[in-house]
Amino acid sequence: MSRYKDVMARKNEIMKRSLGIDYEKFESGGIAFEYEKMMKETGYTLEEIVKIQREANVGNTPLIELKNLTELARKVSPTGKAARIFIKDEACNPSGSFKERRASVSLYHAKQKGYKGVIAATSGNYGAAVASQAAMKGLKCIVVQEAYDSRGIGQPEILEKGRKCETFGAEVIQLTVGPELFYVNLMLLEETGYFNASLYTPFGVAGIETLGYEIAQQVKERTGKFPDVVVATHAGGGNLTGTARGLMKAGAVNTKIYGVSVDLTGLHMASDKDFNRKSFTTGHTGFGIPFATWPDRADVPRNAARPLRYMDGYYLVKQGEVFYMTELLAQLEGLERGPAGNTSLAAAFSLAQQMENDQIIVVQETEYTGAGKNPTAQLTFAMQNGIKILVGNPDDEIPGQNIILPEHPSMIKAREVYLLNLKKSYIKNCIQHFGLPKDDRDIKFLAEDTKSSQEFVREIISEL
Amino acid sequence: MAQKGDWVKIKQVILEPSERSENTPQDTKGTPLTMWVKGLLLQDGEIGDTVKIKTLTGRVVEGILVEINPRHIHDFGNPIPELIKAGIKAREILYGGEEE
Numbered sequence: 001m002s003r004y005k006d007v008m009a010r011k012n013e014i015m016k017r018s019l020g021i022d023y024e025k026f027e028s029g030g031i032a033f034e035y036e037k038m039m040k041e042t043g044y045t046l047e048e049i050v051k052i053q054r055e056a057n058v059g060n061t062p063l064i065e066l067k068n069l070t071e072l073a074r075k076v077s078p079t080g081k082a083a084r085i086f087i088k089d090e091a092c093n094p095s096g097s098f099k100e101r102r103a104s105v106s107l108y109h110a111k112q113k114g115y116k117g118v119i120a121a122t123s124g125n126y127g128a129a130v131a132s133q134a135a136m137k138g139l140k141c142i143v144v145q146e147a148y149d150s151r152g153i154g155q156p157e158i159l160e161k162g163r164k165c166e167t168f169g170a171e172v173i174q175l176t177v178g179p180e181l182f183y184v185n186l187m188l189l190e191e192t193g194y195f196n197a198s199l200y201t202p203f204g205v206a207g208i209e210t211l212g213y214e215i216a217q218q219v220k221e222r223t224g225k226f227p228d229v230v231v232a233t234h235a236g237g238g239n240l241t242g243t244a245r246g247l248m249k250a251g252a253v254n255t256k257i258y259g260v261s262v263d264l265t266g267l268h269m270a271s272d273k274d275f276n277r278k279s280f281t282t283g284h285t286g287f288g289i290p291f292a293t294w295p296d297r298a299d300v301p302r303n304a305a306r307p308l309r310y311m312d313g314y315y316l317v318k319q320g321e322v323f324y325m326t327e328l329l330a331q332l333e334g335l336e337r338g339p340a341g342n343t344s345l346a347a348a349f350s351l352a353q354q355m356e357n358d359q360i361i362v363v364q365e366t367e368y369t370g371a372g373k374n375p376t377a378q379l380t381f382a383m384q385n386g387i388k389i390l391v392g393n394p395d396d397e398i399p400g401q402n403i404i405l406p407e408h409p410s411m412i413k414a415r416e417v418y419l420l421n422l423k424k425s426y427i428k429n430c431i432q433h434f435g436l437p438k439d440d441r442d443i444k445f446l447a448e449d450t451k452s453s454q455e456f457v458r459e460i461i462s463e464l
Numbered sequence: 465m466a467q468k469g470d471w472v473k474i475k476q477v478i479l480e481p482s483e484r485s486e487n488t489p490q491d492t493k494g495t496p497l498t499m500w501v502k503g504l505l506l507q508d509g510e511i512g513d514t515v516k517i518k519t520l521t522g523r524v525v526e527g528i529l530v531e532i533n534p535r536h537i538h539d540f541g542n543p544i545p546e547l548i549k550a551g552i553k554a555r556e557i558l559y560g561g562e563e564e
Contacts, residue, residue, distance in 0.1 A: 148498075
């Protein structure tokens, strides 16, 4: 057997030891599993998480009203109206992003269970969050990054995140592109016996519930009501899932929650050639769509992040719109922040124009910025990789070929993805993986997991 | 020449092209899965030598020495005039243009 297959064959046993969760307990033997029971029994209550996060200096971040961007939206809106836009300044967390909410709970758990260190496989802000929390808790930390193409050239944004992890004393493993990152992760877990600080455990997702909870409370305190819409940048699904659960726990049950990704259609995420032809390393369709339609593709047997369960809408924005919005946030609001939150901010700017002046739309995160993570760094890198930077209509942008900065703010658009199609493909993927539903439990589960009805699920299945 | 105790970067091929996963796209499959990691050098060595390092978690890893005291080279890039102009235009829309 090849060394690759050899390690992959031990996947389940390595996972079990490195997580300490027996996922079998929640399985039904079919499509269904007990999601809420998993979240409850393996995780922590919201009150416990608030306490864990306070002790780790995480959360309780400011909510900022973007008055100038709201005013600009009203100036360019076809109706002259736009909702008030707020942003949750998650860059104020110790490592500069909301990801620390996830990391703080995972690492608290790892420390409680006596693990000596943690491993996270991520090229994103989560690595820095895990490294920062590990430093705070005296745990060792390895971050595994997909960082380079076969020429050894890496995106400045990823290199910056690697630097930050190293600053916090973490060991950074940098790899060339490819799905075998998971294999390296498993080998390291086996070698070190460290905790698998996966993004997709119940701890990681429950850690974000405080974000939704804080948003509901802060908006209510400031305006006397809950927000009408919360927009979340969507990649692996944890951000949206955790935020939605937190909003609901705060009583904001009528708040709509929308996911937003950067449109990178046509670029293959594991392709050596495409790797450096994209200017976004997360929050894009390369993660957003596969993780919505098949969440259990994650590095844990059952993903705690289940976006279709909570999503009321899903929108795409273009790369050029996000860079443009990052510039506007700096120039009009005096806030220099990274691309992740600005993905949903670009969509919010457009969606606000379809709402009334007294309504409220909240962008639920910002992230830190700096060398490598700045639009100037990313656009310079794009040009070096043969991407044309143009000014015009972002509708004409072709991922991997050009980046089109809008000629006018009225051109920023949130392009709707039909949730119905995503729900259908999720159901199809479940059936492909587990076979047809065995009983009503499976139908009920699919209805819950797609925020639809049992009739809808039955109808989809009969069409297959 | 790097000396024992220097902060260095090494490289190691994890999987040769023939060993790569079946679900890897064709262009990626033609290349080896390569890893870079940094640590303190456990012996003297030249660039290109196979050496051992101790990483920040205390692991001992072997690989080819590629860089001594590796520098973070990412930066802020070049100014992007299109973005600067976008800011000017947005301010004009919001606050009105300057009077001539």
